[in-house]
Amino acid sequence: MSYLTYLLIGHVAMLLHYLFFAYVVFGGFLSWRWPRMFWPHLLVAAYALGIVIIGWPCFLTDIENWSRLNTGREIMENGFIDHHITGVFYPPEHLMTSRYVIAGIVASAYAGLAWKLYRRRSAAVGAVSE
Known part of the structure:
Protein backbone atom coordinates (compact mmCIF):
# COMPACT_ATOMS: atom_id res chain seq x y z
CA MET A 1 0.00 0.00 0.00
CA SER A 2 1.10 3.53 -0.59
CA TYR A 3 1.75 6.25 1.96
CA LEU A 4 -1.42 8.08 0.91
CA THR A 5 -3.54 4.93 1.36
CA TYR A 6 -2.26 4.48 4.92
CA LEU A 7 -2.84 8.18 5.56
CA LEU A 8 -6.39 8.00 4.19
CA ILE A 9 -7.19 4.96 6.34
CA GLY A 10 -5.90 6.81 9.41
CA HIS A 11 -7.93 9.91 8.64
CA VAL A 12 -11.09 7.88 8.06
CA ALA A 13 -10.51 6.10 11.39
CA MET A 14 -10.07 9.49 13.10
CA LEU A 15 -13.28 10.81 11.50
CA LEU A 16 -15.16 7.67 12.61
CA HIS A 17 -13.76 8.24 16.11
CA TYR A 18 -15.22 11.74 16.19
CA LEU A 19 -18.57 10.45 14.92
CA PHE A 20 -18.52 7.66 17.52
CA PHE A 21 -17.75 10.17 20.25
CA ALA A 22 -20.57 12.48 19.10
CA TYR A 23 -22.97 9.54 18.99
CA VAL A 24 -22.01 8.47 22.52
CA VAL A 25 -22.59 11.99 23.85
CA PHE A 26 -25.68 13.02 21.88
CA GLY A 27 -27.07 9.83 20.34
CA GLY A 28 -29.45 9.21 23.22
CA PHE A 29 -31.51 12.16 22.02
CA LEU A 30 -32.29 10.27 18.80
CA SER A 31 -34.46 7.97 20.90
CA TRP A 32 -36.81 10.88 21.58
CA ARG A 33 -37.79 10.72 17.92
CA TRP A 34 -37.18 7.00 17.42
CA PRO A 35 -37.56 5.18 20.76
CA ARG A 36 -36.07 1.97 19.35
CA MET A 37 -32.74 3.80 19.03
CA PHE A 38 -32.42 3.61 22.81
CA TRP A 39 -31.05 0.06 22.78
CA PRO A 40 -28.31 0.57 20.17
CA HIS A 41 -27.26 3.74 21.95
CA LEU A 42 -27.23 1.99 25.31
CA LEU A 43 -24.90 -0.69 23.90
CA VAL A 44 -22.59 1.90 22.35
CA ALA A 45 -22.57 3.99 25.55
CA ALA A 46 -21.79 0.87 27.61
CA TYR A 47 -18.93 0.00 25.26
CA ALA A 48 -17.57 3.56 25.52
CA LEU A 49 -17.83 3.38 29.30
CA GLY A 50 -15.91 0.11 29.21
CA ILE A 51 -13.19 1.73 27.12
CA VAL A 52 -12.85 4.60 29.61
CA ILE A 53 -13.30 2.75 32.91
CA ILE A 54 -12.03 -0.78 32.26
CA GLY A 55 -9.63 -0.04 29.44
CA TRP A 56 -11.27 -2.20 26.78
CA PRO A 57 -9.51 -1.94 23.43
CA CYS A 58 -10.95 0.26 20.71
CA PHE A 59 -10.54 -1.10 17.20
CA LEU A 60 -10.61 2.42 15.76
CA THR A 61 -7.61 3.35 17.90
CA ASP A 62 -5.82 0.23 16.66
CA ILE A 63 -6.56 1.17 13.04
CA GLU A 64 -5.45 4.76 13.55
CA ASN A 65 -2.24 3.65 15.29
CA TRP A 66 -1.56 1.14 12.49
CA SER A 67 -1.91 3.98 10.00
CA ARG A 68 0.34 6.21 12.07
CA LEU A 69 3.06 3.53 12.22
CA ASN A 70 2.92 3.02 8.47
CA THR A 71 3.18 6.76 7.77
CA GLY A 72 6.06 7.39 10.16
CA ARG A 73 4.04 9.26 12.77
CA GLU A 74 3.90 8.70 16.51
CA ILE A 75 1.17 6.39 17.77
CA MET A 76 -1.48 7.58 20.20
CA GLU A 77 -0.10 6.24 23.48
CA ASN A 78 -3.22 6.88 25.56
CA GLY A 79 -5.92 6.61 22.93
CA PHE A 80 -8.15 8.88 20.92
CA ILE A 81 -9.65 10.97 23.72
CA GLU A 93 -7.13 19.24 34.26
CA HIS A 94 -10.87 19.04 33.56
CA LEU A 95 -10.91 15.46 32.26
CA MET A 96 -13.11 14.17 35.10
CA THR A 97 -15.39 17.18 34.83
CA SER A 98 -15.88 16.46 31.13
CA ARG A 99 -16.72 12.84 31.93
CA TYR A 100 -19.36 13.96 34.43
CA VAL A 101 -20.80 16.41 31.91
CA ILE A 102 -20.97 13.69 29.25
CA ALA A 103 -22.62 11.29 31.73
CA GLY A 104 -25.11 14.05 32.57
CA ILE A 105 -25.92 14.61 28.89
CA VAL A 106 -26.50 10.88 28.33
CA ALA A 107 -28.56 10.59 31.53
CA SER A 108 -30.69 13.60 30.56
CA ALA A 109 -31.35 12.07 27.14
CA TYR A 110 -32.52 8.86 28.80
CA ALA A 111 -34.57 10.75 31.40
CA GLY A 112 -36.22 12.74 28.62
CA LEU A 113 -37.10 9.53 26.81
CA ALA A 114 -38.55 8.03 30.00
CA TRP A 115 -40.65 11.19 30.54
CA LYS A 116 -41.87 11.16 26.95
CA LEU A 117 -42.87 7.48 27.15
CA TYR A 118 -44.55 8.06 30.51
CA ARG A 119 -46.60 10.94 29.10
CA ARG A 120 -47.52 8.90 26.05
CA ARG A 121 -48.72 6.00 28.22
CA SER A 122 -50.60 8.35 30.55
CA ALA A 123 -52.37 9.91 27.58
CA ALA A 124 -53.23 6.47 26.21
CA VAL A 125 -54.65 5.30 29.55
CA GLY A 126 -56.63 8.53 29.90
CA ALA A 127 -58.08 8.11 26.41
CA VAL A 128 -59.15 4.52 27.15
CA SER A 129 -60.86 5.39 30.44
CA GLU A 130 -62.97 8.18 28.92
Whole structure:
Protein backbone atom coordinates (compact mmCIF):
# COMPACT_ATOMS: atom_id res chain seq x y z
CA MET A 1 0.00 0.00 0.00
CA SER A 2 1.10 3.53 -0.59
CA TYR A 3 1.75 6.25 1.96
CA LEU A 4 -1.42 8.08 0.91
CA THR A 5 -3.54 4.93 1.36
CA TYR A 6 -2.26 4.48 4.92
CA LEU A 7 -2.84 8.18 5.56
CA LEU A 8 -6.39 8.00 4.19
CA ILE A 9 -7.19 4.96 6.34
CA GLY A 10 -5.90 6.81 9.41
CA HIS A 11 -7.93 9.91 8.64
CA VAL A 12 -11.09 7.88 8.06
CA ALA A 13 -10.51 6.10 11.39
CA MET A 14 -10.07 9.49 13.10
CA LEU A 15 -13.28 10.81 11.50
CA LEU A 16 -15.16 7.67 12.61
CA HIS A 17 -13.76 8.24 16.11
CA TYR A 18 -15.22 11.74 16.19
CA LEU A 19 -18.57 10.45 14.92
CA PHE A 20 -18.52 7.66 17.52
CA PHE A 21 -17.75 10.17 20.25
CA ALA A 22 -20.57 12.48 19.10
CA TYR A 23 -22.97 9.54 18.99
CA VAL A 24 -22.01 8.47 22.52
CA VAL A 25 -22.59 11.99 23.85
CA PHE A 26 -25.68 13.02 21.88
CA GLY A 27 -27.07 9.83 20.34
CA GLY A 28 -29.45 9.21 23.22
CA PHE A 29 -31.51 12.16 22.02
CA LEU A 30 -32.29 10.27 18.80
CA SER A 31 -34.46 7.97 20.90
CA TRP A 32 -36.81 10.88 21.58
CA ARG A 33 -37.79 10.72 17.92
CA TRP A 34 -37.18 7.00 17.42
CA PRO A 35 -37.56 5.18 20.76
CA ARG A 36 -36.07 1.97 19.35
CA MET A 37 -32.74 3.80 19.03
CA PHE A 38 -32.42 3.61 22.81
CA TRP A 39 -31.05 0.06 22.78
CA PRO A 40 -28.31 0.57 20.17
CA HIS A 41 -27.26 3.74 21.95
CA LEU A 42 -27.23 1.99 25.31
CA LEU A 43 -24.90 -0.69 23.90
CA VAL A 44 -22.59 1.90 22.35
CA ALA A 45 -22.57 3.99 25.55
CA ALA A 46 -21.79 0.87 27.61
CA TYR A 47 -18.93 0.00 25.26
CA ALA A 48 -17.57 3.56 25.52
CA LEU A 49 -17.83 3.38 29.30
CA GLY A 50 -15.91 0.11 29.21
CA ILE A 51 -13.19 1.73 27.12
CA VAL A 52 -12.85 4.60 29.61
CA ILE A 53 -13.30 2.75 32.91
CA ILE A 54 -12.03 -0.78 32.26
CA GLY A 55 -9.63 -0.04 29.44
CA TRP A 56 -11.27 -2.20 26.78
CA PRO A 57 -9.51 -1.94 23.43
CA CYS A 58 -10.95 0.26 20.71
CA PHE A 59 -10.54 -1.10 17.20
CA LEU A 60 -10.61 2.42 15.76
CA THR A 61 -7.61 3.35 17.90
CA ASP A 62 -5.82 0.23 16.66
CA ILE A 63 -6.56 1.17 13.04
CA GLU A 64 -5.45 4.76 13.55
CA ASN A 65 -2.24 3.65 15.29
CA TRP A 66 -1.56 1.14 12.49
CA SER A 67 -1.91 3.98 10.00
CA ARG A 68 0.34 6.21 12.07
CA LEU A 69 3.06 3.53 12.22
CA ASN A 70 2.92 3.02 8.47
CA THR A 71 3.18 6.76 7.77
CA GLY A 72 6.06 7.39 10.16
CA ARG A 73 4.04 9.26 12.77
CA GLU A 74 3.90 8.70 16.51
CA ILE A 75 1.17 6.39 17.77
CA MET A 76 -1.48 7.58 20.20
CA GLU A 77 -0.10 6.24 23.48
CA ASN A 78 -3.22 6.88 25.56
CA GLY A 79 -5.92 6.61 22.93
CA PHE A 80 -8.15 8.88 20.92
CA ILE A 81 -9.65 10.97 23.72
CA ASP A 82 -6.31 11.86 25.27
CA HIS A 83 -4.79 12.59 21.87
CA HIS A 84 -7.58 14.40 20.01
CA ILE A 85 -10.13 15.61 22.59
CA THR A 86 -8.35 16.44 25.86
CA GLY A 87 -6.56 19.75 25.57
CA VAL A 88 -8.58 20.68 22.49
CA PHE A 89 -12.20 20.78 23.72
CA TYR A 90 -11.37 21.16 27.42
CA PRO A 91 -8.19 21.64 29.46
CA PRO A 92 -6.44 18.44 30.61
CA GLU A 93 -7.13 19.24 34.26
CA HIS A 94 -10.87 19.04 33.56
CA LEU A 95 -10.91 15.46 32.26
CA MET A 96 -13.11 14.17 35.10
CA THR A 97 -15.39 17.18 34.83
CA SER A 98 -15.88 16.46 31.13
CA ARG A 99 -16.72 12.84 31.93
CA TYR A 100 -19.36 13.96 34.43
CA VAL A 101 -20.80 16.41 31.91
CA ILE A 102 -20.97 13.69 29.25
CA ALA A 103 -22.62 11.29 31.73
CA GLY A 104 -25.11 14.05 32.57
CA ILE A 105 -25.92 14.61 28.89
CA VAL A 106 -26.50 10.88 28.33
CA ALA A 107 -28.56 10.59 31.53
CA SER A 108 -30.69 13.60 30.56
CA ALA A 109 -31.35 12.07 27.14
CA TYR A 110 -32.52 8.86 28.80
CA ALA A 111 -34.57 10.75 31.40
CA GLY A 112 -36.22 12.74 28.62
CA LEU A 113 -37.10 9.53 26.81
CA ALA A 114 -38.55 8.03 30.00
CA TRP A 115 -40.65 11.19 30.54
CA LYS A 116 -41.87 11.16 26.95
CA LEU A 117 -42.87 7.48 27.15
CA TYR A 118 -44.55 8.06 30.51
CA ARG A 119 -46.60 10.94 29.10
CA ARG A 120 -47.52 8.90 26.05
CA ARG A 121 -48.72 6.00 28.22
CA SER A 122 -50.60 8.35 30.55
CA ALA A 123 -52.37 9.91 27.58
CA ALA A 124 -53.23 6.47 26.21
CA VAL A 125 -54.65 5.30 29.55
CA GLY A 126 -56.63 8.53 29.90
CA ALA A 127 -58.08 8.11 26.41
CA VAL A 128 -59.15 4.52 27.15
CA SER A 129 -60.86 5.39 30.44
CA GLU A 130 -62.97 8.18 28.92
